[in-house]
Amino acid sequence: MNISELLSNLESECDTLGITLYEHSYSYQAFGSWSVVARKPHHRMQFSWDGRESYLSIAESEFTNSSSIPEWQPVLPSISGTQTSADEILSFISKLLREQYAT
Numbered sequence: 001m002n003i004s005e006l007l008s009n010l011e012s013e014c015d016t017l018g019i020t021l022y023e024h025s026y027s028y029q030a031f032g033s034w035s036v037v038a039r040k041p042h043h044r045m046q047f048s049w050d051g052r053e054s055y056l057s058i059a060e061s062e063f064t065n066s067s068s069i070p071e072w073q074p075v076l077p078s079i080s081g082t083q084t085s086a087d088e089i090l091s092f093i094s095k096l097l098r099e100q101y102a103t
Contacts, residue, residue, distance in 0.1 A: 055080040
């Protein structure tokens with residue numbers, strides 16, 4: 001699965017949960033590192049894949065209004081390892097989003 005497929009699948013998961021895929025970035029020159037932010041009003045979750053270290057970090061931030069600056073707080077657990085596939089990463093992110101945002 002490439003980054004476009006991962007984003008497409010993640011966007012579908014977000015639509016199912018009523019979440020907006022707020023922003024994303026990808027850096028080919030940084031070993032395929034990428035970051036996505038999903039949001040609901042007053043709350044965002046950031047998922048960042050470090051392509052060099054094969055490590056997914058997760059952070060969240062609460063917002064009191066639309067002009068608030070994010071104060072990212074780390075969330076555990078994370079996943080890491082060179083054997084981690086894109087499907088495993090997507091499944092992990094989807095599980096966390098369902099836990100956080102399912103009503």
